[in-house]
Amino acid sequence: MKKRITIIGSGFSALSAACYLTQSGHEVFVYEKNESIGGRARQLKKGGFTFDMGPSWYWMPDVFERFFADFGKKTTDYYELVKLSPAYRVYFGIQDFIAIADNLEEIVSTFESVEKGSGNELRKFMAEAKSNYDIAIKDLVYRPGVSPLELITLETTKKLGQFFGNISKDVRKKFKNEKLIQILEFPVLFLGAKPSDTPSFYSFMNFADFGLGTWHPKTGMFDVVRAMETLARELGVQFFVNSNIEKIIVENKIAKAIVVNGERIDSDLVLSGADYHHTETLLDSEFRQYSEKYWESRVFAPSSLLFYIGFDKKLENISHHMLFFDTDFDQHAKEIYDDPKWPEAPLFYANFPSVTDKTAAPDGMESAFFLIPLAPGIHDSEKLREEYFGKIILRFEQLTAQSVKENIIFKESFCKNDFVEQYNSYKGNAYGMANTLLQTAFLRPKLKSGKVRNLYFTGQLTVPGPGVPPALISGKLVSSLINKQFLNE
Template identity: 65%
Template structure:
């Protein structure tokens, strides 16, 4: 039985561990932190609870497909609730649009904002659904080893969609600026500007409107627990507080890792840690990518997050609320074009305790706030405090209530923390952006071409950022390991 060491315990690592244990390998996960889940950890304080990373549960079919591989289903491990409304978007004081939980209701919302737009939305979503099915069935489960994976009759017929942007497609027919922003927002999960994201990725709009927004009871950490429990049932060994210092290679073949100054023999090593960091664990001659390669890449944003306990329930917000009352385009430029701290940032808030009373004591509110940022910015406490004041002022103004004096506590998390906790390149939060030239076979390789039996998984390789893609990445790498071990 071959030994496999997996570095990290994020969704991609947990997924690959489950698949490989099922295939008969002896699998051990080595996690740097004291808790599991990578970026999807939880934070608890004074009776409040927060999902530290992902808060959106989209693409439920990917989770179902994962568990089905083990003759299980998500409900064996956690309980799901479809959110209705799905989310709310603020564009100004007393100017917000609430996205309902069903398609017919969404068409009504669009029609009310822009007469005739529902017809265009239906056409757009028909294309988005088709692209989603093509992506899920033909593309995203491929290992990204060659361009041939992308080429078939269906994708050739859609080739023009790889050379036009989401932004141009949306704006061609829908003229209402607020509706445009709602349709462009889901691609932010892919880590790039809508104007730089191929229109083929409109399948994210089908994930949004068609498949819906869900909430796992108890939060996203219950999903992590589900994956961890399945892994344990399959015999996966899990070690926490493991500082992997080196991936050990002899004569071009991986031999194991040094962790906490001890050698752990492994026939195969998979790193679900930050890809750039993973390569620094190798001697230079065994690295595939030089520093210049990473410097030229377009990274998905970092983030400034606040985990806040409020002493009262908050009015006029939904579980997921987006604050788009400032310029989307200007903020995007501050992330991607001329990286700097945004003057008037857009921000997102999750008020999970609106749906789930396990997140906060009775009559109180747990809130997570997120401001997308360029990776690599100078992160100091004074700047964090300045931005907390900015978003609190806007939250009060937009929702018409006094909240500053109701803050029980706040904790912040930013660039320096992503580096410290996850060895994240420049403190990025979401990995490598899915732009045209960073798609599929153009992403960092899932298998090392320098070291035999060394593999990578997660958001910097295929298929890309987000929880469902991370789960898929775990499946891809495990399939490749099994294929190459025969």
């Protein structure tokens, strides 16, 4: 039976759900607070430069293919992918870096050249990581987090110990060189927690990295947003931007409507792809599932200080993705998770899309995206932003042996306050709720409200977790639950 469904937000999970629900025959209306579709994956255009404002890593290409295949499509129907070579560089000192190749054989050789015997250890580690990937990404993450029994399969019982070990210990058992250890610990940072708090089973992220490679949509990650929006419109989804949701109206414990810019809009069901905590504040207090104390007790992924920069020249010694691990990795992690404060000597990430995509910057110029991970909820000010930009740009110049500061045409920043203001993000987090052992699958906030009928949630604070591929999956999972409810009515 056709239902009228209202979706709050237009990030990856909301776009995914919109497609699946429309495919199932429902009328779907998407309301986006900001002026453009995409949620955190919006685009910034300025002075001939183009930036992805949010996600910039395209990993797990099979998940994207699986999404489009569900609609009889392929990614190539909408956008072109480029496999990055090298995938990324990791800097440890002045002109001291390790480049990660676009294939496992070369990566094995690189490891062996740094630490004798590590090549063979990497092969064994990656075999286990691939096994975990096949179990997790091809099966477990497509389960809705309704019951702990979802995690119990023949394959997972064989790997039970991996849910109680952690990535940090595993890597250190096999590798002694600190540079190699940090490279292997890096991928799980996408899950939003320290490697020492991330279960061993999550080594599947290493297979996503070394096994499947790092890709880039030809003109940026916004290509994926544009593709999903196009697919959604082809299916019949209707979009409304500049539509701030002020309240979810509940009558007789059933979600009946939303209030958008002062106007009541009725529907049969409300699905929120917006921040979970914020969505519950749109409800009267008796209809909220999770208390402020609950949210305060959760481990959240970091916030970020971001800079979008246009340079008036081509830069030297750069690659598309660059990680700067020339300071203490563990200390920065402590300053995010254990003793939240602005880091003394932050690690940072730099992305130069114009290395790959010539449309990202005018001829002879370079576009750049710098990111410092920060603790969510800390104080944010223009003064602090400028202070930290000074720190990282000086190190960038030293580490890459070039002068660039005087070549900046423009610079825009985005930090905790902006995440709160533009995305209603809890404490200004950038990536959602971390995937620790106690925040995995059925232990995450539920896709379906337990207090309000016909109210559902999707996105990085619910199942399966943070990241773009999980967001696509989250949209599919919640759509299945919604259709199951309608079939049983």
